[in-house]
Amino acid sequence: MTEVTLSNVVKKYGKHQAVHGIDLGIHDGEFVVLVGPSGCGKSTTLRMIAGLEDISGGEIAIGGRVVNDLPPRERNISMVFQNYALYPHMTVRENLGFSLKIAKRPEDEIAKSVTEAAGILGLDELMERKPAELSGGQRQRVAMGRAIVRHPDVFLFDEPLSNLDAKLRTQMRVEIKKLHQKVGNTIIYVTHDQVEAMTLADRIVLMRDGHIVQVGTPLELFNTPVDTFVATFIGSPPMNLVDGEVSGGTLWLQGGIELPVPSSARSLVRNGQKVRFGFRADNLMPVGHSVEEEGEIAELDLTVTLTEPLGTETLLFAELGGLEVQAKMFNPRPVAPGEAMKFRLMLDKTHIFDAASAKAIRG
Amino acid sequence: MTRRRVPEWFVLLLPAIIVIAAVVLIPLIFSLYSSFTPYKLTRPSTLWKWVGFFNYEKILTDAKFWAAFGRTVLFLTIVLNLELLLGLGIALMMNKVTWGQRTLRTILMFPMMFSPILVGFQFKFIFNDNIGLVNNVLQSVGFQNASLPWLVDGNLAMFSIMFAEIWMSTSVFAILILAGLFAMPRDPLEAAKVDGCTAWQTFRHITLPFLMPFIFIAMTIRSLDVARAYDIVQIMTGGGPARRTELLWTLMSRTGYVDARMGLANAMGYVSILLSILFTIYFFRKLSAARAELGMAG
Ligand SMILES: Nc1ncnc2c1ncn2[C@@H]1O[C@H](COP(=O)(O)OP(=O)(O)OP(=O)(O)O)[C@@H](O)[C@H]1O
Ligand SMILES: [Mg+2]
Secondary structure, three states: OOOEEEEEEEEEEOOEEEEEEEEEEEOOOOEEEEEOOOOOOHHHHHHHHHOOOOOOEEEEEEOOEEOOOOOHHHOOEEEEOOOOOOOOOOOHHHHHHHHHHHOOOOHHHHHHHHHHHHHHHOOHHHOOOOHHHOOHHHHHHHHHHHHHOOOOOEEEEEOOOOOOOHHHHHHHHHHHHHHHHHHOOEEEEEEOOHHHHHHHOOEEEEEEOOEEEEEEOHHHHHHOOOEHHHHHHOOOOOOEEEEEEEEOOEEEEOOOEEEEOOHHHOOOOOOOOEEEEEEOHHHEEEOOOOOOOOOOEEEEEEEEEEEEEOOOEEEEEEEEOOEEEEEEEEOOOOOOOOOEEEEEEEHHHOEEEEOOOOEEOOO | OOOOOOOHHHHHHHHHHHHHHHHHHHHHHHHHHHOOOOOEOOEHHHHHOOOOOHHHHHHHOOHHHHHHHHHHHHHHHHHHHHHHHHHHHHHHHHHHOOOOHHHHHHHHHHHHHOOHHHHHHHHHHHOOOOOOHHHHHHHHOOOOOOOOOOOOOHHHHHHHHHHHHHHHHHHHHHHHHHHHHHHOOHHHHHHHHHOOOOHHHHHHHHHHHHHHHHHHHHHHHHHHHHHOOOHHHHHHOOOOOOOOOOOHHHHHHHHHHHOOOHHHHHHHHHHHHHHHHHHHHHHHHHHHHHHHHOOOOO
16 A cells, blocks of 8 residues: 655755645545646655655655655665666666666566566567667657566656657557556656646646645546636646626626626625636537537627637637637537627526635535 | 870878888888897897897787786776766766866867876875875875875876876766766656666666666777887886886887897787787677677678
8 A cells, every 4th residue: 555645745945945845645645636737836846756866845745655754665666867867878678677677586486577567568579779869759668667676665757758749649648648657657747738737647746836726636636626726737728817806697798798607606796896707718609509509698799819720629719808728629610710709607507706716616 | 106104092091001101011010020030229230130029929928018918907997997987977067067067078079189298297296205195285285294106106006097097087988878868868857757766776686787888888999008108107207116107018129229139128028019919809899799788790
């Protein structure tokens, strides 16, 4: 059983505080993704778990054992680095077997583990090559292979796919997910790519400026973001946000657009409260091109400024109160920029955030 | 009127060509030629007498020459290895220092800034058996009758010269290895830590292979340097006592200038260059191998 527990973990670099007292409990076998914008402290957190960075305050426990003062080699973790960090002077086979050799395992056991890992990752053909003779994707697989031969308690990944091209990244993402299903270890995975986070995670930990903003399943973060930061970070395209003010049961959006306050939020908002109104492109669809017909619906007349056809759907950029918002058209037909269209907004899927605190107003 | 014009690049290069010819090419050809004559500085006419390989044959059977040759190889081996070890140690320590590293690096270069002659005099004084620093220190810490003949006893004299040489040039290794450490990627080191390596294992399996090319470059430079060691030896012992610190180049200068047998001395020079060439080839092979090992080109 390998839970990883962070209690009030702090990291300071001199005066600069990179991580501000993080609390996080990761279950055995869970795939947790740390995500957030650049510089938010994801790598630092991961490296503290790995033991590559001292912990300035708080406690980290792996499998119930406090590891604050243990060197990496006594933590039984594996790490996959962003730049792969392969040993340049060793062949793929030696790279894979290195940790076992250091652990003084018998030769035949090493050979067996290495062959097994190579099989899982499709490296059999490359075993005698040096890292310099491999492509990016192949190096990536070697780095992963090196991590799995040891059967560690916890896998740590630091942006392992960020150096790959888009296609390879998608492919490796699937492989990582399969790998997790096969070996079932606890995985902590760092990325700044919300798509990776959404697709891989059992649970996402969204960080900003050294704080955890929200922890939850991908759908929880997608459907119930706690604030505007989460709302715009998770999901693609990012959630549309429009400033507005509540007046009675009416929401006055910037540009003088009038909408009814969604019924779920009606009792939670104050008269005169300044808010930010959020909705996803998926919930703003031209009439006749929507997927949902049920629920609370408001109609809006908007002018399309730009289209991005994606095949099964077209992304529409439309003007709303002087602001550009994004909408989705399903079963698309060609649309010319400048065309005025009637849109349906799924009101019960929208979000209201307090303008001052940026926090979600939700029952 | 067609007058062939000398190409511009040639005109531009001409001063350089003339200088190189004057200071390198002509002496080179002259010395090679004179190694086939019984040329004596005291009797210039001997320069015109061709004796073929006589000088070389003489060298091959000359015990004094081979003693100096062997001593030079021994000197090279010991000095290079000790400089490597010390330089590696210094570089590793410097790499850990976070405060005042620049100053330390500059201080490290000090010995290299002295002329070898000065270093020779300095150590001649330090190791002097009467007034020398070492003996004085030994005596003042209680070895009352310690008056070791540092520069007079054959083995001790060799030791003293090596000490001076190492003092002067260990920083070449230290600086080059430090450059290697600076260039070293951090990721594989961290990967090794996670893979379970102790500090020593990380050094042994990751750092050292990475430093090998730098070490071999330093080895090549230093082997050429040490193989023609002359000034320090000349100053400290003059090749004595009784030729027990005689190295190739002190022997050559003695043969050429004291015995005035310049032809023979030049022949010795050419034989000893072979030694340097062999060392260079050896270290370059190692260098290429180490680079290939790291997946670098050639
Ligand atoms: N060695 C260091 N010394 C000083 N400050 C550091 C050091 N490493 C990181 N920081 C700072 O700590 C903060 C968090 O850095 P960290 O590397 O964890 O960011 P990250 O979330 O991984 O970002 P990215 O997505 O760009 O990798 C940053 O503000 C960074 O400048
Ligand atoms: Mg990072």
